[in-house]
Amino acid sequence: MIPRLTPRTGRTARPSPTGFDRRLIAPMVLGSVLNPVNSSMIAVALVPIGVAFGAPPAETVWLVSALYLATAVGQPVIGRLVDMYGPRRLYLTGAALVGVAGLLGACAPSLGWLIAARVLLGFGTSAAYPAAMRLTRTEAERTGQDSPAGVLTALAVASQTVAVVGPALGGLLIGFGGWRAVFCVNVPLSAACLILGTLRLPGTEGQRGRGVDLPGMALFAVLLVALMLFLMDPGAGRWYLPVLSAAAAAAFAVRELRVPDPFIDLRVLGGNGPLLATYLRQFLAYTTAYAFMYGYTQWLQQGRGLGAATAGLALLPLSVAALTAATLTGRREAVRAKLLVGSVLQIAGSAVLLLVRADSPLWLLLAVGVLLGVPQGLVGLATQNALYRQADPERIASAAGLLRTFMYLGALGASAATAVFYPHRADTAGLHGLALFMLAGSALLLATTLPDRSLGRPTPRKA
Structure with missing residues (x-):
């Protein structure tokens, strides 16, 4: 059974509300936005950091990659x-x-220390989203009201909103206090989370097993880091990385199938086809989404000749469309409908991208953003709700973390595809090649959704 809320030692138990405890929402939302705000703010800090330490873009990009690597491993662990x-x-x-x-980033004497701070940020920001999913499941069990759509929507919309305003916030902080302010802002955010978490989060008893599967976690980390390092810079000279990843995957499978209390229960996961399909859809959807964000932004600057600020404004319809779609549809689960509409719109947006040229009218450039923005709002909500229904309740937090891992794998896959289609510069021919890549991924997303009738009314798994 899912654990019940229990009073904390030395404190008077507060009366439990009959519905979802809304006092939990503030710490859940605030904690969940720590990762997207740090992912997006760094974009405007890379250049001043490079100037400060005399580091080229090939080195400062590790400030982005380090967070991705740490978070992708940290979320499920x-x-x-x-x-x-x-x-x-x-x-x-x-x-x-x-x-x-x-604090480490604010005082860092070198780029290496900054990268270490970003790794620590990645692990630190990995806790809130799995914790929020666990709390949501626990509250549903406590109240007997299995209707978390509004709460899950709040988490998704808050993260999307912060990701949109992150670069602007980062610019303001840099203008006010230099690039170190981008790291300093985490101190008051951390303090707010600690205060809200201490005051509002209930003490709960977890599902303790025979012990932490440290060898399984370590093998999983090796598997994932080796794979992601290869995807970040694929090439024949790095052949050893996929080999190492495959060897770690084999050892991980053997380990997890033999231990009584594994990190990831492969027997249960292997028998949960709907959840595996959700992970695949997450990967496909975000590969297309990030390919557009990375590739289209570069093309607007190099292929179309727009400045960085203007290119950023041209992507504003993408963000507005995603937020609007998530907000308007969030209270209705409609998992299958959202996935179908989202995949069809991704196909349409990718097809329209094939018509874009250097002399295309502004309305067409903006329309592509709207077409590909709506699926971001729909599919993100759909996969989150699907996972909530399909995952083993006793492992809901680790399952939610793994969902985020597949999102980051999609981001790195998109980054690798962008490098392939833009070998020298982001020209129109490369953009069209990237559009065909996106079209193929979107078609696969539709193909995995269309025959899956179980998505119509996903039934919650029982503990």
């Missing part, structure tokens, strides 16, 4: 710890790490 020990302590530990990382 910390999610498993949330399942085992309860969300409160992991949430507070993660929030404290964010504060330490902020």
Whole structure:
């Protein structure tokens, strides 16, 4: 059974509300936006950081990659710890790490120390989303009201909103206090999470097993890091990385199938076809989404000749469309409908991208953003709701973390595709090649959704 809320030692138990405890929403949302705000703010800080340390773009890009790597590994690992020990302590530990990382970045004497701060940020920001999913499941079990759509929508919309305003916030902070302010802002954010988490998050008993599967977690980390490092810079000279990843995957499978309390229960996961399909859809959807964000932005600057600020404004319809779609449809699960509409619009947007040229009218450039923005709002909500229904309730946090991992794999796959189609510069021919790549991924997304009738009314799995 899912654990019930229990009073914390030494504190008077507060009366439990009959519905979802809305006091939980503020710490859940604030914690969940720590990752997207740090992912997006750094975009405007790369150049001044490079100037400060005399580092070229090939080195400063590790400030982005380090966060992706740490978060992709950290989300499912910390999610498993949330399942085992309860969300409160992991949430507070993660929030404290964010504060330490902020101080480290603010005082960093070199680029290497900054990269270390970003790794620490990645792990620190990995706790809140799995903790939020665990709390949502626990509240549904406590109240007997299985209607988390509004809460899940709040998490998704908050993350999308912060990702949109992150670059503007980063620019303001840099203008006010230099690039170190981008790291300093994590200190008050961390403090707010610690205060709200301490005051509002309930003490819960996790599903303790026979112990933490440290060897399984380590093999998973090797598997994922080697794969992601290869995707970041694929080439024949790095052949050893996919080999190492494959060897770690084999050892991980053997380990997880033999231990009594594995990090990822491959027997249960292998028998949960709907959840595996959700992970695949997450990967396909975000590969297309990030390919457009990376590739189209570069083309607007090099192929169309727009300045960086103007290119950013040209992507504003993408963000507005995603937020609007998520906000308007969030209270209705409609998982299959959202996936179908989202995949069809991704196909349409990718096809229209084939018509874009250097002399295309402005309305067409903006329309592509709208077409590909709506699926971001729809598919993100759909996969999140599907996972909530399909995952083993006792492992909901680790399953949610793994969902985020597949999103980051999609981001790195998109980055690798962008490098292939733009070998020298982002020209129109390369953009059209990238559009065909996106079209293929979107068609696969539709093909995995169309025959899956189980998505119409996904039934929650029982503990």
